[in-house]
Amino acid sequence: MVSEELMLLHTNDIHSHLENWPKVRHFIQSQEKQARRQGHQPFVFDIGDAVDRQHALTEATLGQANIKLMNEIGYTAATVGNNEMLGLDHAALNHLYDEANFPVLVSNILDATTHQRPTWADDYKIVTTQAGQKLAVFGLTAPFERTLPLLGWEPVDIDATMERLLPELQAQADTIILLSHLGLPTDRDLADRYPALDVIMGAHTHHVLPDGEWHGNTLLAAAGRYGSHVGTVQLTLENGKMTSAQAKAWPTEAMPELPEDASEKHTYERLGNQKLTQRVIAELPTAYTRKLTDKHRLIDLGLASLQEFYHADVAMLSSGMFLTDLPAGPVTQKDLHDCLPHAVHPMLITLMGHELQRLLLEIQKNRAFLLGYQVKGMGFRGHQAFGEMVWSGITQDDAGNWWVNEKPLDPYQTYTIAGLDHYLFIPFFPTIEIAGRNQMNYDVLLREVVAATLTKKFKSLETL
Numbered sequence: 328m329v330s331e332e333l334m335l336l337h338t339n340d341i342h343s344h345l346e347n348w349p350k351v352r353h354f355i356q357s358q359e360k361q362a363r364r365q366g367h368q369p370f371v372f373d374i375g376d377a378v379d380r381q382h383a384l385t386e387a388t389l390g391q392a393n394i395k396l397m398n399e400i401g402y403t404a405a406t407v408g409n410n411e412m413l414g415l416d417h418a419a420l421n422h423l424y425d426e427a428n429f430p431v432l433v434s435n436i437l438d439a440t441t442h443q444r445p446t447w448a449d450d451y452k453i454v455t456t457q458a459g460q461k462l463a464v465f466g467l468t469a470p471f472e473r474t475l476p477l478l479g480w481e482p483v484d485i486d487a488t489m490e491r492l493l494p495e496l497q498a499q500a501d502t503i504i505l506l507s508h509l510g511l512p513t514d515r516d517l518a519d520r521y522p523a524l525d526v527i528m529g530a531h532t533h534h535v536l537p538d539g540e541w542h543g544n545t546l547l548a549a550a551g552r553y554g555s556h557v558g559t560v561q562l563t564l565e566n567g568k569m570t571s572a573q574a575k576a577w578p579t580e581a582m583p584e585l586p587e588d589a590s591e592k593h594t595y596e597r598l599g600n601q602k603l604t605q606r607v608i609a610e611l612p613t614a615y616t617r618k619l620t621d622k623h624r625l626i627d628l629g630l631a632s633l634q635e636f637y638h639a640d641v642a643m644l645s646s647g648m649f650l651t652d653l654p655a656g657p658v659t660q661k662d663l664h665d666c667l668p669h670a671v672h673p674m675l676i677t678l679m680g681h682e683l684q685r686l687l688l689e690i691q692k693n694r695a696f697l698l699g700y701q702v703k704g705m706g707f708r709g710h711q712a713f714g715e716m717v718w719s720g721i722t723q724d725d726a727g728n729w730w731v732n733e734k735p736l737d738p739y740q741t742y743t744i745a746g747l748d749h750y751l752f753i754p755f756f757p758t759i760e761i762a763g764r765n766q767m768n769y770d771v772l773l774r775e776v777v778a779a780t781l782t783k784k785f786k787s788l789e790t791l
Contacts (some may be wrong), residue, residue, distance in 0.1 A: 331458045334362040335560040339374035339530035340552040342410065343382035343593045347554030349588040350579050354557050355400055368457050371400055374510035374530035375408025375468060375581060379669045381597025381708040385551050389419045392741040402429040404452050406466025408530060412591045412648050414670050416770045417479040432466035432506060436487040437481040448462060453499050460567045463500035465492060468508040469531055479770040501567030519544035525569045526560055527689040539574025541613030548574035555579055592732065603661035609781035616652040619715060625649045629720035631779035633745035637675045641721050641731060642745040658781060667774035671706040674748045677764040683737035684729060690716045705752040747773060762790060
């Protein structure tokens with residue numbers, strides 16, 4: 328009889344929170360050494376969303392610095408999350424893993440042009456243990472049908488993928504491991520419906536399973552978000568079959584910190600900021616601030632940028648999107664990244680006049696709540712209230728009548744509104760979701776739209 332002990336280590340949803348990276352790396356390397364001393368073979372996996380452009384170094388290198396850091400660990404395999412898939416344009420993602428020393432596994436995404444697997448991805452990996460037993464490892468990522476095609480990716484139905492893949496994997500291996508960037512509810516459902524899955528290491532919903540979770544004979548494991556935990560799964564294989572397994576999520580805050588860790592974390596920030604600071608995009612003659620009562624308001628630059636990007640009739644933008652002011656003088660990519668670190672994209676909304684009026688009433692109704700509402704997720708990065716929704720091209724007179732570009736709002740006229748995809752995904756403006764004809768542009772971020780307008784309006788000295 329062949330019996331073998333394996334140690335699976337896993338990370339997920341790091342989101343470029345590199346402040347935890349030294350501890351994560353030390354722990355993984357220490358656990359690998361300990362496993363080998365005990366005669367247990369270690370494997371290391373990442374379950375996606377390692378890359379997030381909210382970090383200056385990630386922004387400056389379009390994620391390639393993150394891959395170099397992952398190379399230091401030497402992952403057995405990784406899958407991608409929605410942040411890699413949607414946070415980078417098609418060309419940037421095609422080159423994200425150029426220097427990776429690990430395979431990227433994703434079975435439910437195709438290139439929309441070729442209808443083939445992306446060049447940077449493998450369908451699955453068959454891992455042979457030291458004793459000759461075989462593990463089949465594959466990855467699935469969140470199949471966002473509305474947004475992935477905007478960047479040239481074609482999501483494939485999860486069940487269709489499972490039905491295609493499982494017979495092939497079962498023919499080659501006795502133990503099957505899924506790297507799932509699908510979220511806990513989906514992981515539980517898959518475990519219940521596909522008992523051939525032995526282990527699901529999960530991500531996407533940022534959940535922690537301190538001691539794993541069993542569904543039938545399938546073990547679920549997950550390690551939170553931002554490097555708050557590192558997961559381990561101890562497996563016993565006998566003649567290729569998993570006979571026992573134990574999962575644990577280890578809190579990073581309890582891990583020892585080495586004296587050099589602080590310097591390492593500072594270096595990540597310094598290098599990223601240094602690269603972004605070197606890229607001057609404009610020369611502002613005066614400071615622009617977040618205050619809506621000031622003469623030179625950032626919100627007006629943002630509105631003008633969106634309206635010009637789409638040549639729209641009007642534009643809408645929430646004041647809380649801006650996290651910092653922009654000072655007079657040279658404006659660098661670092662300044663704009665500090666101000667607008669969000670993974671938020673421009674969106675053109677087309678509404679009939681009566682629908683636009685309903686949207687305006689929704690905004691009025693929710694105004695008091697949204698002024699203090701702390702925004703979380705939906706592409707927003709930072710800690711700030713939603714704030715005031717500000718319009719360009721729309722005013723209301725003392726009698727309560729709406730005017731669009733100095734003409735009475737016509738309930739039967741079609742209007743185009745430049746806004747953000749963020750307003751589609753948050754639940755406060757149902758008219759956008761229900762009635763809007765919405766065109767999202769996922770190959771550009773809000774800060775890049777604003778940067779283009781700044782460069783055009785206030786040329787930098789470097790371009791003169």
